[in-house]
Amino acid sequence: xxxxxxxxxxxxxxxxxxxxxxxxxxxxxxxxxxxxxxxxxxxxxxxxxxxxxxxxxxxxxxxxxxxxxxxxxxxxxxxxxxxxxxxxxxxxxxxxxxxxxxxxxxxxxxxxxxxxxxxxxxxxxxxxxxxxxxxxxxxxxxxxxxxxxxxxxxxxxxxxxxxxxxxxxxxxxxxxxxxxxxxxxxxxxxxxxxxxxxxxxxxxxxxxxxxxxxxxxxxxxxxxxxxxxxxxxxxxxxxxxxxxxxxxxxxxxxxxxxxxxxxxxxxxxxxxxxxxxxx
Numbered sequence: 001x002x003x004x005x006x007x008x009x010x011x012x013x014x015x016x017x018x019x020x021x022x023x024x025x026x027x028x029x030x031x032x033x034x035x036x037x038x039x040x041x042x043x044x045x046x047x048x049x050x051x052x053x054x055x056x057x058x059x060x061x062x063x064x065x066x067x068x069x070x071x072x073x074x075x076x077x078x079x080x081x082x083x084x085x086x087x088x089x090x091x092x093x094x095x096x097x098x099x100x101x102x103x104x105x106x107x108x109x110x111x112x113x114x115x116x117x118x119x120x121x122x123x124x125x126x127x128x129x130x131x132x133x134x135x136x137x138x139x140x141x142x143x144x145x146x147x148x149x150x151x152x153x154x155x156x157x158x159x160x161x162x163x164x165x166x167x168x169x170x171x172x173x174x175x176x177x178x179x180x181x182x183x184x185x186x187x188x189x190x191x192x193x194x195x196x197x198x199x200x201x202x203x204x205x206x207x208x209x210x211x212x213x214x215x216x217x218x219x220x221x222x223x224x225x226x227x228x229x230x231x232x233x234x235x236x237x238x239x240x241x242x243x244x245x246x247x248x249x250x251x252x253x254x255x256x257x258x259x260x261x262x263x264x265x266x267x268x269x270x271x272x273x274x275x276x277x278x279x
Contacts (some may be wrong), residue, residue: 064124067117075251080125081143082155086131086162088136089176096130107162112253132224140183151245152184154254155192157261164198197264213275216268228276230243235269 067074083104090100108114108122143155159180163173181191196218217224220234242265244258 028104063117064105064121067121071251074249077146078151078155078250078254079122081123081139082127082158083122084129084132084134084139084142085136085180087126088139089159089163089173089180091130092172092176093170096124101126103162103165107165109166111161112256114253118224137181137183142232149185150258151250151254152186153190153194153241154247154250154257156181156184156186156191159258160194174196189221190241193219196221197261213271216271217230219264219268225267228272231272231276235265238265 020166086104087096090096090104104126105119105123111117114122132151137209142190147155156177159177163169163177166173181194196215200215200218217226220231220238222230222234226234239262242258243259244255244262247258
């Protein structure tokens, strides 16, 4: 027989006993006074909670407004479109779950290191994005017309980063990310370098794969076995595209994304330099 936990008794019986005692000792007037006290105490508590709710909402809105006023229009627009596009990807299966909300907020808090004011702002943007009627194509068209190629690469990096935080990875979202890349006119070469980073991270490449350079070839967007001249050419191209100064105007957090990408590119190049002894 299954053991059942015994819960603590509620206070409903206590109130009933108090009411009966008041009725016996003080009659109906005492009972009515007690009930009136309970009613007005409950009413007061309700209004206090309501005031606290609106007070906190006002506080949050003020912090969001103050933070927004301190940011450049470019930074605000980039984050606005980033959030709206991420929400559209999450809604591609027809709904936006609590788990997807948690994934998105954790991404901004822990991957982009957003502080409390920034998180208030992002949560407001997520709320707005969930209610917007703008289509994915409209959002991507605005992004493509507003930002150069390098910021588009950063956007795609972020999309893949949040997709690959989910376990298991949802193939439908990966397919949608590839459509985003095509819409933003990201080359197949650059798409390969981005996908490789997260594919190998997810699979936790075996020692053999690392030793053979498969991961590093993929990071540089190359097929296995390419010669060192092709490796140097790929390295120079990617180093120019992901130079942090090219996306510094987007905000420090996105400059950091470019810096992380450069670490991967540099690690791949150093591997091949040692392998080919600089030839």
